[in-house]
Amino acid sequence: MNKKFILRLLLFLTVTLFFFNSCRTDEATQEEKRTEREKIEAFSRFENNLASQKKSQKGSSEYISYHEPFKEIIQTFMNNNPAFTQKFQNEVGEIYFNLRSITYGETTKGIAYPIIKDGSVNAVLVGLVNPKRDWVNFIVLKNNSPEVQHIISNFQNFYNSPSIASRGKQPEQTEEILPVIINVYGDITGPVNNYYQPYVDYGSYGGGMSGGSETYGGGNGSQTQNPDNPCKKAESSMNSANTILQNSEVKQKMDVALKGKTQASNEWAVAIGQKPNGDYEVTQPVEQNATNGTIPTSQLANQYIGDGHSHSGNRGNPSGGDLYNMITALADSPALKYRFVYGNSDEGTAEIYALVISNASLAQQFLNQYPKNENYDPQNHSINRISPLGIEFYKANAYYQSGSADNSSGENYDSRAVAMAYILDKYNAGISVAKADANGNLKKINAEIAQITIPYSGGNVKEGVKISKCP
Numbered sequence: 170m171n172k173k174f175i176l177r178l179l180l181f182l183t184v185t186l187f188f189f190n191s192c193r194t195d196e197a198t199q200e201e202k203r204t205e206r207e208k209i210e211a212f213s214r215f216e217n218n219l220a221s222q223k224k225s226q227k228g229s230s231e232y233i234s235y236h237e238p239f240k241e242i243i244q245t246f247m248n249n250n251p252a253f254t255q256k257f258q259n260e261v262g263e264i265y266f267n268l269r270s271i272t273y274g275e276t277t278k279g280i281a282y283p284i285i286k287d288g289s290v291n292a293v294l295v296g297l298v299n300p301k302r303d304w305v306n307f308i309v310l311k312n313n314s315p316e317v318q319h320i321i322s323n324f325q326n327f328y329n330s331p332s333i334a335s336r337g338k339q340p341e342q343t344e345e346i347l348p349v350i351i352n353v354y355g356d357i358t359g360p361v362n363n364y365y366q367p368y369v370d371y372g373s374y375g376g377g378m379s380g381g382s383e384t385y386g387g388g389n390g391s392q393t394q395n396p397d398n399p400c401k402k403a404e405s406s407m408n409s410a411n412t413i414l415q416n417s418e419v420k421q422k423m424d425v426a427l428k429g430k431t432q433a434s435n436e437w438a439v440a441i442g443q444k445p446n447g448d449y450e451v452t453q454p455v456e457q458n459a460t461n462g463t464i465p466t467s468q469l470a471n472q473y474i475g476d477g478h479s480h481s482g483n484r485g486n487p488s489g490g491d492l493y494n495m496i497t498a499l500a501d502s503p504a505l506k507y508r509f510v511y512g513n514s515d516e517g518t519a520e521i522y523a524l525v526i527s528n529a530s531l532a533q534q535f536l537n538q539y540p541k542n543e544n545y546d547p548q549n550h551s552i553n554r555i556s557p558l559g560i561e562f563y564k565a566n567a568y569y570q571s572g573s574a575d576n577s578s579g580e581n582y583d584s585r586a587v588a589m590a591y592i593l594d595k596y597n598a599g600i601s602v603a604k605a606d607a608n609g610n611l612k613k614i615n616a617e618i619a620q621i622t623i624p625y626s627g628g629n630v631k632e633g634v635k636i637s638k639c640p
Contacts, residue, residue: 207387211238211245212302218620235272237620237632239280239296242305242385246378248557251543253378261309262286263555264294268327276300283324284309290325293317305385307378399594400639403601403613406527407639410507410603411611413441413449413475414521422451423477427511428519430454430479438478440464441507442471460550461490466502475507485512485522486586487602490550493541495524496532496600503529515581521605522586525613531599538596551585558592565591565616565634573633575621580604580638582614587636591616604638613639 215238243264247254262284270281277299284292292311298304310317413419423439430437436457442450452468457478464476480488487510495508508524526532544558545551552562566588568574576582582604590602594616603611614636621633 207382208302209238209242209298209305209382210386211241212298212305214238216302233272234269235278235280235298236266236269239298239305240266243294243296243307243378244560246385248561251557254557261311262291265290265328268324281320281324283321283328285328290321290328293320293324304381305379399601399615400613403525403527403639406506406525407601407603407611407613410523410525413507414509414523414605414609414611416449418449419451422453423509424521426454427477427479427509431482431485431511431513431519433479433481435459436462436479436481438462438464439476440466440469440473441475441477442469443474443504444471464498472504473502474504475509477509477511480510480512483512484514484583485510485520486583487522487524487589488550488585489545489552490547492524492589492600493536493545495526496536497541499526499529499532521609521611522583523603523605523611525601525603525611526599527601528599531597535593535596535598535600552588552592558596561595562588562592564588565618568618568632568634569636572625573621573623573631574636575619575624575633576636578612578614578636578638580606580612580614582636586614587616587634590614590636591618591634615639 212235215235219233247257263286265283265285268283273279277297279295279297282294282296283290284294286292292309295308295310297306310320414424419441423441426439427437433456436459437454438457439454440452444450450469450471452465455462455465455468457463459481462478464478466473466476487508491508491510495505498505506526510522510524512520512522514520539556539558544553544556546553553559554563566584569582569584569587574587586602586604590613592598593600593602595618601613603613605611615638616634616636618632619635620630621635623629623631623633
């Protein structure tokens with residue numbers, strides 16, 4: 170069965186849905202009839218890079234997967250609409266992007282993803298973008314018809330395969346499955362309202378994932394990329410952090426003390442204050458628990474501006490708890506800007522990471538958009554894997570661990586530090602992650618998800634994490 174035939178059937182399913190579910194508003198209908206819509210930015214940007222992508226294909230195949238722009242707009246929409254996302258996950262499940270169909274169609278492009286609930290494929294999300302790339306429709310296939318059940322069964326078989334079943338022991342491997350084979354019947358059996366259609370369940374135009382450039386961003390800009398220079402934005406605060414770290418009082422009472430505690434069974438912490446004349450005050454190190462504790466701010470006689478703590482026997486990358494506890498502390502300590510974390514590198518030497526706040530207002534906005542109770546895992550002191558923030562965090566983490574990384578920094582980072590830097594930059598949180606280099610100078614870590622040339626792959630270009638550091 171060729172790709173064009175399969176796509177026609179998917180389009181038939183879409184038309185069937187829109188015919189039976191005719192409660193969409195006139196506004197939505199008129200919007201689809203417009204001829205001057207701007208292209209959806211993710212698709213516009215993706216297709217502008219198609220020439221270089223085609224050069225990277227092996228052999229003579231001209232096949233190009235549209236997984237990247239579909240995934241980007243789905244994740245961005247869900248990140249920006251938490252109520253929709255929560256209802257979607259409760260009623261249908263979570264979209265599993267590491268399995269997907271091939272991209273169908275020569276003009277209109279279609280793709281299918283499995284939706285997982287309670288460990289099984291519960292439904293399938295089908296995305297269709299029109300030839301002009303200015304409107305995208307999403308439908309969820311979920312009923313007992315032979316066509317839908319065959320697609321679900323196909324995805325379930327791949328989801329249960331050994332390479333996917335071992336995902337708990339190693340980074341998940343993305344697999345592009347074979348074309349979904351669909352047997353053609355005269356009609357779709359079963360009541361049509363068993364389908365799951367975002368327009369109907371979540372309101373008319375603007376309520377579901379379907380939409381155009383007004384929903385997903387036009388071709389003249391980017392939804393997720395921050396146009397400002399990240400190094401320039403963090404320059405002043407990073408210089409201040411280095412001034413503190415190189416201060417003689419801080420060196421003796423924090424740097425030397427905490428480097429000597431990185432192999433201890435418990436964490437140790439100090440608080441840093443600033444006197445009216447600009448000098449620094451550092452408390453004595455206080456022993457904490459094995460994985461957490463309380464910063465000894467009560468011992469300070471001056472304004473609390475920062476702190477430092479050790480990670481007992483572990484690397485020094487800031488944890489999810491370090492991040493969220495720092496942001497929430499701003500409510501009572503608005504001058505707080507610096508959190509230094511000491512640990513052991515893979516080579517067994519002491520290393521220093523830091524969280525540095527450059528814009529407290531943006532940090533508070535980040536906290537409001539990604540609240541601690543939804544995005545923090547208190548049991549593991551990390552970012553919650555199944556949260557909107559966790560999806561992006563662990564994607565970058567997996568790319569770095571699996572070698573899908575372009576690292577021009579010359580530094581060996583912990584993968585979680587890279588992931589932390591990525592989400593803070595991606596969501597413009599006003600906070601930087603930095604690591605001290607061989608000379609003891611903190612350098613901001615920059616990380617983004619992009620098309621990169623995979624190291625030692627013979628020039629293979631695919632999505633990965635691109636890493637650099639500021640001067």
